[in-house]
Structures are given as structure tokens and as C-alpha cells.
Amino acid sequence: MNRIIRESKWILGRSKLFTLLLFILVNSALTVTIFSRVVSSEISADADDYKKRNEDNCYYRLLDDLEGEDGNSFERSAQCKNKQFRFLAELQDSKDLEYYICGDNSSVGIVDFKGNEKTKRNYENGGSSEYVFDNITYTEVKTMFVSKNVSDGFDVKMSSGEWFDSNDYDYNNETVSCILGNEYEGSYKIGDLIKPDDNNEFNIKQLRVRGFLKEDSYINNGTQIKLLNRYMLIPSRDIAVSQQSRASNADRYIKLTGIIKTERPVNEINDIVKQYMKSAGIPDGLYYVESSTNNNLKMFNMDIARINELLGIITVFLNIFCFFLVLTVTILFINRNTKYFATLSICGFRRSEIYGMICFTPIVLYSLGYIISVIVNAVYAMFTELSLRIRDVLLILAEEAAVLGVVCIVCVLVFRSKDLAVSLRRR
Amino acid sequence: MLELKNITKEYNTDSGSFKAVDNVSLTIEKGSMTALIGKSGSGKSTLLNIISGLTKPTSGEIVFCGKKLGLSQRAMSDFRYEHIGFVVQNFALVNQKTAFDNIALPLKNSRSKKSAKKIEEISKRLGIYDKLSQYPYNMSGGECQRVAIARALINEPDIILADEPTGALDSKTSAEIMDLFKALNSHGRTVIIVTHDKDIASQCGRIIEISDGRISGREQ
Ligand SMILES: Nc1ncnc2c1ncn2[C@@H]1O[C@H](COP(=O)(O)OP(=O)(O)OP(=O)(O)O)[C@@H](O)[C@H]1O
Ligand SMILES: [Mg+2]
Numbered sequence: 001m002n003r004i005i006r007e008s009k010w011i012l013g014r015s016k017l018f019t020l021l022l023f024i025l026v027n028s029a030l031t032v033t034i035f036s037r038v039v040s041s042e043i044s045a046d047a048d049d050y051k052k053r054n055e056d057n058c059y060y061r062l063l064d065d066l067e068g069e070d071g072n073s074f075e076r077s078a079q080c081k082n083k084q085f086r087f088l089a090e091l092q093d094s095k096d097l098e099y100y101i102c103g104d105n106s107s108v109g110i111v112d113f114k115g116n117e118k119t120k121r122n123y124e125n126g127g128s129s130e131y132v133f134d135n136i137t138y139t140e141v142k143t144m145f146v147s148k149n150v151s152d153g154f155d156v157k158m159s160s161g162e163w164f165d166s167n168d169y170d171y172n173n174e175t176v177s178c179i180l181g182n183e184y185e186g187s188y189k190i191g192d193l194i195k196p197d198d199n200n201e202f203n204i205k206q207l208r209v210r211g212f213l214k215e216d217s218y219i220n221n222g223t224q225i226k227l228l229n230r231y232m233l234i235p236s237r238d239i240a241v242s243q244q245s246r247a248s249n250a251d252r253y254i255k256l257t258g259i260i261k262t263e264r265p266v267n268e269i270n271d272i273v274k275q276y277m278k279s280a281g282i283p284d285g286l287y288y289v290e291s292s293t294n295n296n297l298k299m300f301n302m303d304i305a306r307i308n309e310l311l312g313i314i315t316v317f318l319n320i321f322c323f324f325l326v327l328t329v330t331i332l333f334i335n336r337n338t339k340y341f342a343t344l345s346i347c348g349f350r351r352s353e354i355y356g357m358i359c360f361t362p363i364v365l366y367s368l369g370y371i372i373s374v375i376v377n378a379v380y381a382m383f384t385e386l387s388l389r390i391r392d393v394l395l396i397l398a399e400e401a402a403v404l405g406v407v408c409i410v411c412v413l414v415f416r417s418k419d420l421a422v423s424l425r426r427r
Numbered sequence: 428m429l430e431l432k433n434i435t436k437e438y439n440t441d442s443g444s445f446k447a448v449d450n451v452s453l454t455i456e457k458g459s460m461t462a463l464i465g466k467s468g469s470g471k472s473t474l475l476n477i478i479s480g481l482t483k484p485t486s487g488e489i490v491f492c493g494k495k496l497g498l499s500q501r502a503m504s505d506f507r508y509e510h511i512g513f514v515v516q517n518f519a520l521v522n523q524k525t526a527f528d529n530i531a532l533p534l535k536n537s538r539s540k541k542s543a544k545k546i547e548e549i550s551k552r553l554g555i556y557d558k559l560s561q562y563p564y565n566m567s568g569g570e571c572q573r574v575a576i577a578r579a580l581i582n583e584p585d586i587i588l589a590d591e592p593t594g595a596l597d598s599k600t601s602a603e604i605m606d607l608f609k610a611l612n613s614h615g616r617t618v619i620i621v622t623h624d625k626d627i628a629s630q631c632g633r634i635i636e637i638s639d640g641r642i643s644g645r646e647q
Contacts, residue, residue: 003534007532342481343520344532346481346513346579349533350508421482424515425517
């Protein structure tokens with residue numbers, strides 16, 4: 001061992017610059033390989049997470065068509081409210097679908113607004129979100145009335161405070177809880193009271209901040225992923241409470257334009273919804289399921305597949321590149337040093353020792369390259385959200401060891417094919 | 428101790444196959460001193476390479492101390508490692524290493540005091556002590572030859588193979604080198620020397636003449 005290392009070091013030392021260059025090349029290739037693997041498995045993990053959450057589920061919006069003649073006459077009819085609430089009850093109790101209320105068409109104006117510009121209702125379209133009534137200035141904010149099950153059905157998590165509990169859905173209280181999106185953080189704190197416009201359609205007298213959402217919480221309404229960072233979430237009043245006469249039109253509107261999550265295809269779900277309407281006594285066509293295909297999930301999966309494919313190609317390409325680079329260099333190295341190895345042979349070096357010397361370069365290149373690239377990636381991962389998974393690190397170790405093994409075997413075979421007696425004759 | 432049985436080495440050249448060594452059978456006794464003589468191209472170096480295990484014979488077998496030697500590269504290299512000190516025809520010194528480092532090549536631990544002492548001793552005996560820090564390209568042919576001999580002897584092998592060890596030397600140094608080989612032989616080492624020189628050959632206990640790859644004469 002002693003003399004293998006001695007001679008290997010000596011022979012490598014004769015072409016320092018070249019070895020260094022080769023080392024840098026192999027090292028960067030390995031670093032990129034590991035990096036792309038890390039990114040790829042990060043993406044896959046995200047995708048898995050997304051899939052687990054959404055597996056086999058489709059999202060559809062339940063919409064109404066109350067504007068026309070039929071709609072108007074239905075709304076004027078005596079049992080209208082009761083029929084609607086029965087329909088809602090059918091939806092909420094359904095075994096064939098999950099029904100979520102995520103109403104963001106109504107807005108609430110609040111007094112003494114302290115939040116960030118982006119949370120104003122008209123921030124994106126540039127319009128004004130302020131209005132004055134009785135000499136008080138109100139600021140309209142983005143609000144979303146949500147049912148209690150929204151936090152289970154979508155990627156909605158709290159960064160502080162807690163999700164609504166059943167009491168929050170009982171509007172007979174003077175004060176109603178609200179949960180603020182991530183953009184509100186810093187402007188309000190848990191327990192703060194917010195004064196809304198008294199004339200709101202929901203009879204809310206006062207809002208109390210119950211908590212903040214985690215960044216990038218979202219809901220999926222079948223046609224888009226809706227981030228909740230800029231939203232104020234307010235519980236949509238309990239069905240039982242709503243049913244007691246006080247329910248406003250807005251209240252019902254929100255409750256009956258929700259999001260349906262189901263494993264069934266759109267035509268089946270349409271039939272089911274029609275069935276519920278029929279049993280509630282609502283005329284056909286007043287409510288319907290939006291027949292948008294669930295593009296989001298498909299697109300998302302496709303993008304991931306494409307990125308992963310690309311990363312995979314890069315990785316394979318780099319590995320092959322490294323393999324040929326190291327192989328070529330080692331074979332050149334053998335050819336250049338055959339006489340030297342033959343000399344060592346007559347100096348009592350065993351075959352295995354000479355094989356060891358031949359493999360020394362690729363082994364050193366690969367193992368140092370591997371260690372350094374793991375370190376580089378680990379350091380990089382420390383400063384970013386990426387995580388270096390042990391499984392990936394081991395997988396790449398196994399791959400590189402296999403590649404290294406092939407390099408060594410080929411090099412040893414090349415050396416074995418040489419006639420040492422002939423090389424000794426060379427001057 | 429060392430027995431060659433029907434050894435043949437064939438080379439495939441452009442003009443058909445060619446037997447560099449042709450059906451040679453030979454026994455070398457332990458502690459003997461043998462000279463291989465013959466014209467240039469008669470196959471002496473090839474035969475020596477076969478004995479050293481550097482060249483694999485096309486057919487035939489080698490028996491060492493009653494045991495047949497395997498002809499795999501590994502077995503041959505193990506045999507060489509354990510028993511052979513080899514001085515090849517054109518020295519095969521590593522040009523980028525000093526004489527000291529060349530002599531130290533076969534040593535496991537060349538930096539130890541013991542190694543340095545061994546090298547000092549042998550180089551003094553061969554008269555190259557003051558050349559130890561020189562590189563081969565700065566040394567005369569005779570000096571190179573002696574460095575090669577020192578390297579072959581440094582691990583004290585039982586069998587010493589020397590291909591034209593006096594080829595580049597004047598008669599005085601040749602005599603000194605031959606005295607060294609004779610001294611080694613009297614200490615029980617087996618010595619095989621390839622030479623053109625009848626004088627040198629006559630100093631060996633036994634002369635074997637080779638022509639066209641065959642043994643054409645033996646003298647005891
Ligand atoms: N690798 C080889 N391929 C083809 N022919 C070879 C090879 N090696 C040796 N020969 C031939 O074998 C014959 C014997 O060569 P060898 O070197 O053994 O001769 P030698 O007796 O040592 O000669 P010299 O006294 O000049 O050193 C020569 O004719 C040579 O050309
Ligand atoms: Mg010769």
C-alpha cells in the first residue's frame with residue numbers, strides 16, 4: 001500500500017495542472033448531478049404532496065343562473081329560502097362529493113384600515129377600494145367567506161393562531177372571528193378588533209383576528225389555484241342560524257356557489273347535483289356545475305414531468321461525460337506510462353499493486369469529487385429551502401461507484417492487453 | 428530448483444508466426460551460476476523474460492521447487508515479486524527519478540533509515556555512491572547499468588537474472604561486476620547471466636548456448 005500511494009502520488013504530481021483541471025471538471029459535473037437530483041426529488045416530493053392531497057379528485061365550481069326570468073320567479077316564490085337551504089343541506093351531507101364554501105364575491109368595508117395595499121379589494125385592477133359613508137372612510141378588503149371544512153380540503157394551514165371552531169359560525173355573537181392571509185402579518189396581530197361597515201349584508205358588528213395563514217395557502221376552484229395571502233377569511237354563517245329568517249340574499253348566494261371536490265367525472269356529478277335540486281324542489285337549470293376540465297392538476301403534473309425529464313437527461317449526460325472523460329484520461333495515462341509500469345513490474349511490484357496505481361487516479365477523482373459535491377450541495381441546501389435527502393446521496397453514491405467500477409475494469413483490461421516485455425525494450 | 432519444460436514462445440509477425448524460443452528444456456540448480464550465450468536475435472532475452480515471468484510462453488511449463496507455476500499474470504507477478512531480481516537489457520531506469528529513488532523503487536518503505544542504509548551499502552559496493560542524487564540522463568551507460576543492478580539486488584532476491592549486465596562496461600568494471608555476481612553466487616544466490624562475451628561466460632559454472640531459439644550447446 002505504502003509504495004502504491006508513493007508511486008501514484010509521484011506520477012500524478014508530474015501532471016499537476018492537468019490533474020487539477022480534470023478534478024475540477026469531474027467535481028463540477030458531480031455537483032451538478034447531485035444538485036439536479038436534489039431539485040428533482042424536491043419537485044417530485046412537492047408533486048407527491050400535491051397528488052396525495054388531490055389524488056383522483058377533481059374540483060368543480062357550483063354556479064347559479066338566477067338572473068333570467070326563471071330565476072327571478074323562483075326567488076320571488078314563497079318556499080324559495082327553504083328550498084335553497086334544503087339543497088345546501090343535501091350538498092353538505094352528500095356522500096358522493098365534498099362541498100366547500102369559498103365565497104369571494106362579496107366584500108366588506110372596514111374602518112381604520114391598517115393593512116398592506118395589496119390586500120385591498122381593487123389593488124390588482126387599479127381601482128379605488130375606499131368609499132365614504134356618513135363621513136366615515138371605509139376600505140374594502142378582499143374577503144372570502146369559508147366553511148369550516150376548507151382547512152381540511154385544501155392546502156390551508158395556519159402560521160399562527162387557530163382555524164375557526166364551530167362557535168365562530170354562529171353569527172348571533174356580536175363579534176365574528178376572522179383569519180388573515182400572510183400579507184397581513186405585521187399590520188394586525190391576534191386579538192385585534194376590526195370595525196366593519198355596520199351596513200354589511202351579514203350583520204357583522206365587529207371582527208376579531210383569530211390567526212394568520214401560512215404563506216401560499218391556496219384553494220383550488222377547478223379553474224385556478226387561488227392563493228389566500230391577500231385575503232381576510234370570514235366564516236360563512238352556520239346553515240341552521242342562516243335558516244332563521246335573518247339570512248340575507250348575499251348569505252345564500254355565497255353558500256350556493258361553492259366548490260365541489262369529487263372523484264367522479266363531471267357528467268356524473270352534474271346528474272347528482274340535478275338530483276339534489278329536484279329533491280329540494282328547485283327548477284332545473286338554476287344551479288349547475290361548471291364543466292371546466294381540471295386543467296390545473298394535469299398542467300402541474302406535466303410541468304413536473306418535463307422538468308424531471310430534463311434534469312434526468314442532464315444528469316445522465318453529465319455522468320456519461322464524466323465517465324468518458326475519466327476513462328480517456330486514464331487510458332492515456334496508462335499508455336504514457338506503460339514503460340514505467342513495466343519497470344515497476346520488474347522491480348517486484350505485484351500485478352495488483354499496479355492495478356491499484358492505475359485505478360488510483362479515477363478513484364481519487366471520483367471520491368473527492370463526490371465528497372466535495374455533497375458538501376457543496378449540503379451547504380447550498382442550508383441556505384435555501386432545498387433539502388439534501390440521505391436517500392439521494394446514497395443513490396448517487398451507488399451510481400457513481402458503479403461508474404467508477406466500470407472505469408477501473410476497462411482500464412485494467414487495457415493494461416492487461418499490453419506486452420510489458422515490449423515496452424521494456426523501448427528506450 | 429527451476430525447471431523449464433518444452434518452453435516455446437511464438438510471435439505472430441507480418442511474415443507468419445515465428446518462434447523466438449523453440450522447445451527449450453532446461454534445469455537450473457539452486458545456487459548455480461549460468462551463462463546464456465548466443466548471437467543477437469537468438470532468443471536469449473525472450474527466454475530470460477519467460478523465466479522472470481514477464482513474458483508468458485506459448486506452450487510448455489515452468490516448475491519451481493517441484494511446483495508447477497501458474498501462467499496467469501497474477502501468478503507470474505507473484506513469483507517475480509517473491510524470488511526474482513531482474514536487470515533488463517537497456518536498464519529500464521525511470522528517467523525522472525534520481526539514482527537513489529530508482530534503487531529504492533522495489534522497497535516498501537523507501538524513506539526509512541533502514542532503506543537509506545541498504546541503498547548506501549549497495550551503491551558503495553557498486554561504486555555509484557556519489558551518483559545517488561543524479562538523474563539517469565546525466566549518467567554514463569556503465570553507471571546506469573550499475574544503478575539497474577543495485578535496484579535488482581536491493582530486495583535480496585534468490586534468483587538474479589541479468590541481461591547483458593556488462594554490455595556497456597569497460598573490461599575493468601566488467602570484472603568488478605562479475606566479481607559482485609560471483610560473490611552473490613557464493614552466498615547461495617542463483618544467478619543467470621545473458622552475455623555475448625565468451626570471457627564473461629567462462630567465469631560462470633555453466634554455459635548454455637542458444638541459436639535460433641533452440642539450445643545448441645551446453646558446457647558444464
Ligand atoms: N514482441 C515481439 N514480437 C515479434 N518478435 C519479437 C518480439 N520480441 C522479440 N522478437 C523476436 O524474437 C527474436 C529473439 O529476440 P530476443 O530479444 O530474445 O533476442 P536476443 O537473443 O536477446 O538478442 P540480443 O542479443 O540482440 O539482445 C528476435 O528475432 C526478435 O525480433
Ligand atoms: Mg537481448
